[in-house]
Amino acid sequence: MTDRNISTDSPEKRAAGVAAAGLVSSGMVVGLGTGSTVAYTIKELGRRVKEEGLDILGVVTSYQSEMLAIDAGIRLTTLSQNPELDIAIDGADQIDSGLRAIKGGGAAHTREKIVSMSAKRFVVVADESKTSTQLGKPVPVEVLPFAKELTVNKIRGLGGEPELRSAVKKDGPVITDNGNFILDVDFGVIRDPEALALQISAIPGVVEHGIFCNVDELYTGNKDGSVKIVSSQK
Structure with a gap:
C-alpha cells in the first residue's frame, strides 16, 4: 500500500490507529473514516487482510479513504447494501x-457523520494534540451553494x-465530494x-456540520507507543 495520506511518520497517530484496528474481527462491516490518523488504521487492516486472512467489508467516507482502502486490499461495500455497520x-x-x-x-x-451514525460503535483515533477540555476550533459547516448567503446570516445570528x-492549488472555494461549499x-x-449542534442543523441550506456528539470511545496515542482509551459515559 502506498501511504497516500501519511506524509511523515507519527508514532502517536500510528499507535492509536493500529490499536483501533485491533477492534475489528472477521465478518464485520467497518466504517472507514478520513484523515492522517485513520490512515494508519486502514493500512493495518489491509495488513491483517493479507497476512491474517481477516475477512471484512469497508464503507468509506471519502474518495481519499476509498483509494487508501483499495490500495490496502480491503473489500468495499455501501450503506445501501449494509445499512448497519459493526464499527466505524x-x-x-x-x-x-x-x-x-x-x-x-x-x-x-x-459522509463521516452518516457512517458514524450507522455504526453500532463509533471509535475516534487521535494524538494528544487533538484533545482539549472544551471545544474551540472553528466548526466546518457544509452548505448548499444556493443557500450560502442565508446560512452565513443565520450563523452570524448564532x-x-x-x-x-x-x-489550495485551485481558484475559488473548496467543493466537497457532495458538490457543496464549506464554511469554517x-x-x-x-x-x-x-x-449548538441543534441550532446549526435547523438553518435552511445547511447540509451537515462538524460537531459530533456520538463518540463511544477515544483512542489517544502517545509517542512511546502506548494508547490511552476513554469510553463515553452515555
Missing part, C-alpha cells in the same frame, strides 16, 4: 473531555463568524456543543 473508526480535529468532537478539516464530515473555505465558523469556546 475515524479521526478528529479536536475532541473534548466529554468526547464531543469537531471534524471536517478534510471536508468529509457529512454568534459565529463564518469564513468560506478556499481551495469560529464560535470561540463552545460551552454547549449539543445545543
Whole structure:
C-alpha cells in the first residue's frame, strides 16, 4: 500500500490507529473514516487482510479513504447494501473531555457523520494534540451553494463568524465530494456543543456540520507507543 495520506511518520497517530484496528474481527462491516490518523488504521487492516486472512467489508467516507482502502486490499461495500455497520473508526480535529468532537478539516464530515451514525460503535483515533477540555476550533459547516448567503446570516445570528473555505492549488472555494461549499465558523469556546449542534442543523441550506456528539470511545496515542482509551459515559 502506498501511504497516500501519511506524509511523515507519527508514532502517536500510528499507535492509536493500529490499536483501533485491533477492534475489528472477521465478518464485520467497518466504517472507514478520513484523515492522517485513520490512515494508519486502514493500512493495518489491509495488513491483517493479507497476512491474517481477516475477512471484512469497508464503507468509506471519502474518495481519499476509498483509494487508501483499495490500495490496502480491503473489500468495499455501501450503506445501501449494509445499512448497519459493526464499527466505524475515524479521526478528529479536536475532541473534548466529554468526547464531543469537531471534524471536517478534510471536508468529509457529512459522509463521516452518516457512517458514524450507522455504526453500532463509533471509535475516534487521535494524538494528544487533538484533545482539549472544551471545544474551540472553528466548526466546518457544509452548505448548499444556493443557500450560502442565508446560512452565513443565520450563523452570524448564532454568534459565529463564518469564513468560506478556499481551495489550495485551485481558484475559488473548496467543493466537497457532495458538490457543496464549506464554511469554517469560529464560535470561540463552545460551552454547549449539543445545543449548538441543534441550532446549526435547523438553518435552511445547511447540509451537515462538524460537531459530533456520538463518540463511544477515544483512542489517544502517545509517542512511546502506548494508547490511552476513554469510553463515553452515555
